[in-house]
Amino acid sequence: MKISIYDLSKNQITILKGLGMIIIVLHNFLHWTNKIGENEFSFDPGRIFRFIDAVIHYDAWLIIGGSFSFWGFLGIEVFIFASAYGLTKQFLKKKPASYKSYIVPKLIKIYGLIIIGLVCYFMLMYRFNPATTDRFPEFVISSLLLYNNFSFDMIFSYPYIGPWWYFSFIIQLYLIFPLLYFIIDKYKKRGLYIMFAISCILIYALLPVCNKLNIPLFANFIGHLPEFILAIGFAMYKDWYIDYKTVLPALCIFILSWFSEYFFPLSFVSATILIIYSCYPIYNCSWKIIQKPLLFVGGISMFMFLINGPLRAYSLRYMYGKEQPEILLLTLIHLLITIVISFVISIFYNNMISPHLNRLIKKVK
Numbered sequence: 001m002k003i004s005i006y007d008l009s010k011n012q013i014t015i016l017k018g019l020g021m022i023i024i025v026l027h028n029f030l031h032w033t034n035k036i037g038e039n040e041f042s043f044d045p046g047r048i049f050r051f052i053d054a055v056i057h058y059d060a061w062l063i064i065g066g067s068f069s070f071w072g073f074l075g076i077e078v079f080i081f082a083s084a085y086g087l088t089k090q091f092l093k094k095k096p097a098s099y100k101s102y103i104v105p106k107l108i109k110i111y112g113l114i115i116i117g118l119v120c121y122f123m124l125m126y127r128f129n130p131a132t133t134d135r136f137p138e139f140v141i142s143s144l145l146l147y148n149n150f151s152f153d154m155i156f157s158y159p160y161i162g163p164w165w166y167f168s169f170i171i172q173l174y175l176i177f178p179l180l181y182f183i184i185d186k187y188k189k190r191g192l193y194i195m196f197a198i199s200c201i202l203i204y205a206l207l208p209v210c211n212k213l214n215i216p217l218f219a220n221f222i223g224h225l226p227e228f229i230l231a232i233g234f235a236m237y238k239d240w241y242i243d244y245k246t247v248l249p250a251l252c253i254f255i256l257s258w259f260s261e262y263f264f265p266l267s268f269v270s271a272t273i274l275i276i277y278s279c280y281p282i283y284n285c286s287w288k289i290i291q292k293p294l295l296f297v298g299g300i301s302m303f304m305f306l307i308n309g310p311l312r313a314y315s316l317r318y319m320y321g322k323e324q325p326e327i328l329l330l331t332l333i334h335l336l337i338t339i340v341i342s343f344v345i346s347i348f349y350n351n352m353i354s355p356h357l358n359r360l361i362k363k364v365k
Contacts, residue, residue: 007238024305078275149216159313162306163309184229249270303342
């Protein structure tokens with residue numbers, strides 16, 4: 001199958017986000033329920049061997065849960081791809097008048113999400129156990145100053161925080177995007193290939209340094225520049241296709257990345273190619289029964305980012321002592337509850353907060 005993703009619609013991107021968000025929520029819950037783990041920020045070959053052991057012993061339920069544990073975090077690649085793709089299309093249509101008019105609205109919107117997320121986090125965690133909110137002021141400061149992802153000690157140091165590191169991470173990508181776009185727009189494909197190569201070299205050069213300094217490179221923008229740049233290319237060039245000549249090398253690299261730390265840094269860009277390619281029948285499907293649920297979830301995905309972590313404080317306590325089939329059922333219930341509560345929060349946000357943010361954006365532009 002040969003596909004072009006030059007003309008992805010807003011609905012198709014939203015469907016991709018919905019799919020990615022479902023995978024992330026399932027991963028965030030299920031990786032607490034088994035010992036397989038994931039190569040999200042660091043590499044450990046023991047993780048894939050624990051998964052292989054489950055396959056060898058044909059533990060079917062653990063294979064399902066372990067699959068989401070080991071690979072589910074890659075749902076984040078959908079959002080990285082969507083961000084770069086969407087920004088590129090915006091710039092191709094009309095470039096912002098200034099850097100300020102580009103970045104300020106994005107900062108306002110993200111901080112709006114962060115603030116409502118902090119309120120929800122405090123309410124959920126205080127009700128669960130008031131003692132868990134002792135470090136809440138520290139969490140507020142690190143979230144507002146966007147340094148949750150600057151060290152391994154902080155990235156998941158707060159109870160049931162979930163993927164909050166993403167907000168600091170995506171702002172980093174927003175900040176650097178205009179420079180990347182300028183270089184690629186000026187030097188065309190040659191500039192893109194050079195930037196892609198430089199980003200890969202930077203990752204390999206900085207990874208040992210960052211590990212020594214206790215900095216999670218793959219929770220910061222440099223660790224995901226290759227796929228971000230790749231998404232810019234797919235949005236800019238109509239003659240770019242994904243076919244077996246791209247997919248087969250990506251698949252080989254992706255598989256090797258499970259076993260070898262030398263290929264691990266390339267696991268994210270190869271996974272992005274495989275996700276966009278393999279999910280094409282889903283986000284290109286015209287069946288309403290597939291489109292509508294994923295469009296709905298994609299539309300509230302940012303709110304699911306905010307609350308799926310603290311909601312685990314309530315749902316995880318029911319999984320102790322349960323067998324894998326029961327755990328998977330509880331996981332689906334957790335997903336449903338996350339969707340319902342996120343929808344309620346989205347209504348409040350869109351009606352009570354978003355209008356004020358839009359007025360603020362108009363004033364500062």
